[in-house]
Amino acid sequence: MxxxxxxxxxxxxxxxxxxxxxxxxxxxxxxxxxxxxxxxxxxxxxxxxxxxxxxxxxxxxxxxxxxxxxxxxxxxxxxxxxxxxxxxxxxxxxxxxxxxxxxxxxxxxxxxxxxxxxxxxxxxxxxxxxxxxxxxxxxxxxxxxxxxxxxxxxxxxxxxxxxxxxxxxxxxxxxxxxxxxxxxxxxxxxxxxxxxxxxxxxxxxxxxxxxxxxxxxxxxxxxxxxxEGRSGKEYAVVTADGFIPIPVHIRDQLPPGTLLRIEPDEAGYRIVPEVIGQDPGSGPVD
The missing domain is CATH 3.40.50.300 (P-loop containing nucleotide triphosphate hydrolases)
Incomplete structure (x- = not known):
């Protein structure tokens, strides 16, 4: 073997x-x-x-x-x-x-x-x-x-x-x-x-x-x-230097200049998009 x-x-x-x-x-x-x-x-x-x-x-x-x-x-x-x-x-x-x-x-x-x-x-x-x-x-x-x-x-x-x-x-x-x-x-x-x-x-x-x-x-x-993909689900991977690549299907929805705020919630953390000079995003990025 x-x-x-x-x-x-x-x-x-x-x-x-x-x-x-x-x-x-x-x-x-x-x-x-x-x-x-x-x-x-x-x-x-x-x-x-x-x-x-x-x-x-x-x-x-x-x-x-x-x-x-x-x-x-x-x-x-x-x-x-x-x-x-x-x-x-x-x-x-x-x-x-x-x-x-x-x-x-x-x-x-x-x-x-x-x-x-x-x-x-x-x-x-x-x-x-x-x-x-x-x-x-x-x-x-x-x-x-x-x-x-x-x-x-x-x-x-x-x-x-x-x-x-x-x-x-x-x-x-x-x-x-x-x-x-x-x-x-x-x-x-x-x-x-x-x-x-x-x-x-x-x-x-x-x-x-x-x-x-x-x-x-x-x-x-x-x-x-x-x-990464596991059992049909796609995940972002935090690299050793803290870099978080955004999955393509989400990145296409975020215009250049978007800020992503990470904040705690009941489930742990959520990512909230904001655009400089505009209203904050309407909700978390799932």
């Missing part, structure tokens, strides 16, 4: 150069994902969600802040330690199934190849047959990739990602460009992987139907956490 890993980021910042200028992809992200959780990362294009996923997978180091996956602080690992971490404890599925697969091998051969390095580094790899069965890829296991549908290719990529029996599965847009039936099957498979193996699953998605299937969602907006 997989040993699920918790994920924590503290003040995570990532800056890259674009056309001679510094661009902040992430601007202080504090995120906690419990061991064995399934979490979706949402947000518009360019919000930083895929950058966050890549950092969690150790593809590159953040400009500032810390990332903990299980007992590992990623920025403190040597290159060889990072290689071992990536081979044994986490799997990153890149967007686009073909980017995760060797085109001239069958699905089964891809899974076998994925286990080689993990086994060399001491990972408790899942059996090839069991891995194919887990993701529902048994029926086309010996097919060449060129004969598979997009949905089947994504299932093959999932089988490869689960080959080393990782504690964390990071999936970047795994339902992109799929039809509704294939999307549902991929989400069902991710949930089954979590339930059967205990794997912590973090999924980047822009699809609201996929997001509705996930027990927890985190919205990334302008490089920061802009809100």
């Amino acid at each position: 997989t040993t699920a890993q918790a994920i924590t980021t503290l003040g995570l910042v990532h800056i890259y150069r674009s056309e001679g200028q510094d661009v902040a992809a992430l601007s202080g992200v504090d995120l906690s994902v419990g061991a064995g959780e399934v979490v979706g990362l949402l947000g518009p294009s360019g919000s930083g969600k895929s950058t966050l996923l890549a950092l969690l997978g150790g593809l590159f180091r953040p400009s500032a802040g810390k990332i903990f996956v299980g007992e590992h602080e990623l920025s403190a690992l040597t290159p060889s330690q990072l290689d071992a971490f990536q081979a044994r404890e986490t799997s990153l599925m890149l967007q686009g199934a073909q980017r995760n697969l060797i085109p001239y091998l069958t699905v089964r051969e891809n899974v076998e190849f994925a286990q080689v390095e993990a086994r060399r580094l001491g990972a408790d790899v899942i059996g090839v047959g069991r891995g194919l069965e887990l993701v529902g890829a048994t029926e086309f296991a010996d097919a060449k990739l060129g004969r598979l549908s997009q949905g089947q290719l994504q299932m093959a990529a999932l089988a490869v990602a689960m080959a080393p029996s990782p504690g964390v599965l990071l999936a970047d847009e795994p339902t992109s460009a799929l039809d509704r039936v294939a999307r549902e099957r991929i989400v069902d498979t991710l949930m089954r992987v979590n339930e059967d193996q205990g794997t912590t699953v973090v999924v980047v998605t822009h699809d609201p139907e996929v997001a509705d299937r996930l027990p927890r969602t985190v919205t990334i907006r302008d490089g920061r956490i802009g809100g």
Whole structure:
């Protein structure tokens, strides 16, 4: 059985150069994902969600802040330690199934190849047959990739990602460009992987139907956490520096210059909007 890993980021910042200028992809992200959780990362294009996923997978180091996956602080690992971490404890599925697969091998051969390095580094790899069965890829296991549908290719990529029996599965847009039936099957498979193996699953998605299937969602907006969703309810998240991002559906109702007053009431606290030079708002923001 997989040993699920918790994920924590503290003040995570990532800056890259674009056309001679510094661009902040992430601007202080504090995120906690419990061991064995399934979490979706949402947000518009360019919000930083895929950058966050890549950092969690150790593809590159953040400009500032810390990332903990299980007992590992990623920025403190040597290159060889990072290689071992990536081979044994986490799997990153890149967007686009073909980017995760060797085109001239069958699905089964891809899974076998994925286990080689993990086994060399001491990972408790899942059996090839069991891995194919887990993701529902048994029926086309010996097919060449060129004969598979997009949905089947994504299932093959999932089988490869689960080959080393990782504690964390990071999936970047795994339902992109799929039809509704294939999307549902991929989400069902991710949930089954979590339930059967205990794997912590973090999924980047822009699809609201996929997001509705996930027990927890985190919205990334302008490089920061802009809100969380739990069981269909949206919440603002108070960051470590006291920043409170306003959910989009409320922000659209508040004109620029609005002041938000936090005051106690019988239920605890309420937020009352006021506009400078105008009458105070008529009631709390729910």
